[in-house]
Amino acid sequence: MIRRHKGDFTWTDVPILPYKEDGTLFKDITRQTLFEGSEQFGLELRYFEIGPGGHSTLEQHDHEHVVMIIRGTGRVLVGDTVSEIGTNDIVHVPTQTWHQFRATDDSPLGFLCVVKTDRDRPRRPGPEDLADLNTIPVASEFIRF
Amino acid sequence: MIRRHKGDFTWTDVPILPYKEDGTLFKDITRQTLFEGSEQFGLELRYFEIGPGGHSTLEQHDHEHVVMIIRGTGRVLVGDTVSEIGTNDIVHVPTQTWHQFRATDDSPLGFLCVVKTDRDRPRRPGPEDLADLNTIPVASEFIRF
Numbered sequence: 529m530i531r532r533h534k535g536d537f538t539w540t541d542v543p544i545l546p547y548k549e550d551g552t553l554f555k556d557i558t559r560q561t562l563f564e565g566s567e568q569f570g571l572e573l574r575y576f577e578i579g580p581g582g583h584s585t586l587e588q589h590d591h592e593h594v595v596m597i598i599r600g601t602g603r604v605l606v607g608d609t610v611s612e613i614g615t616n617d618i619v620h621v622p623t624q625t626w627h628q629f630r631a632t633d634d635s636p637l638g639f640l641c642v643v644k645t646d647r648d649r650p651r652r653p654g655p656e657d658l659a660d661l662n663t664i665p666v667a668s669e670f671i672r673f
Numbered sequence: 674m675i676r677r678h679k680g681d682f683t684w685t686d687v688p689i690l691p692y693k694e695d696g697t698l699f700k701d702i703t704r705q706t707l708f709e710g711s712e713q714f715g716l717e718l719r720y721f722e723i724g725p726g727g728h729s730t731l732e733q734h735d736h737e738h739v740v741m742i743i744r745g746t747g748r749v750l751v752g753d754t755v756s757e758i759g760t761n762d763i764v765h766v767p768t769q770t771w772h773q774f775r776a777t778d779d780s781p782l783g784f785l786c787v788v789k790t791d792r793d794r795p796r797r798p799g800p801e802d803l804a805d806l807n808t809i810p811v812a813s814e815f816i817r818f
Contacts, residue, residue, distance in 0.1 A: 529751070529764070529765040529767075530749075530751075530756045530758065530762060530763070530764055531762065531763035531764075531765075532762050533759070533760065533761035533762050533763075537761070539761075539763070562741070562763050563739045563763060563765060566737065566767070568737070568768065569736075569737040569739075569768075569789070571716060571739070571787065573739055573741070573763070573787065591714075592711065592713070592714040594708045594714075594716070594718055596707070596718070596785065598743065598761070604675075606674070606675075611675045613675065614678070615678065616678035616682070616684075616743070617675060617676065617677050617678050618675070618676035618678075618684070618707050618708060618718070619674070619675055619676075620674040620676075620708060622674075622711070623713065640741065640785075642716065642718065642787055644714070
């Protein structure tokens with residue numbers, strides 16, 4: 529099966545969907561599922577694109593992510609570290625690790641994300657989590673929630 | 674963990690390795706492992722690059738591939754179909770399906786490939802397989818073995 533790129537990070541027969549529909553705080557993101565998994569190969573390949581100045585939800589979960597940036601630039605919080613990221617950089621998000629992606633103000637941030645089909649739901653930070661994150665200056669400055 | 678792109682499809686602390694070391698027929702390919710899997714997340718993300726005019730091994734196996742082209746152009750055989758492929762196209766190789774990638778003569782073909790860590794060894798075609806493949810004109814013209 530070939531899933532063909534139509535240009536501008538859109539693909540034939542792949543709908544452009546909202547990032548989430550659960551009321552979680554995020555800003556200006558779309559989601560496209562490029563590979564939906566199969567019976568014996570239980571993983572999904574998704575493409576997320578964050579518009580300039582936008583961000584993903586601050587969350588953690590048991591399942592891991594492998595992410596590859598394929599468009600633009602931004603920054604990412606993983607655990608207690610904020611890193612600049614750009615095209616072709618790889619990000620691994622370990623289990624139960626706070627993470628949030630942000631696009632730079634003048635550039636989108638587009639990335640591939642590989643996850644297992646069978647995965648737990650993300651958890652958002654509660655007041656104690658936020659108090660902990662706020663003890664880390666780089667995280668405190670970075671997070672949006 | 675951030676694995677940083679150094680430019681020209683090479684990454685910090687990622688060695689550029691031979692594609693295979695088993696004497697299989699292929700031409701002008703390198704392999705880089707961008708994510709090596711973890712205990713609970715048993716998948717690998719590899720980057721392969723085929724030089725202009727080069728090709729991968731003609732093979733099949735029980736495990737599946739999800740591939741995304743991120744550099745250049747080429748063609749791919751999957752089963753009985755040969756398709757043109759270019760940057761940002763996705764290729765799914767199902768279980769036990771003959772496949773071979775070729776770069777165009779004036780361009781490299783670079784692609785990400787996701788596989789399970791726990792996977793079977795590839796099988797190369799025997800005389801009967803080749804006789805079958807040769808009944809398919811597009812495959813017969815395309816394959817190198």
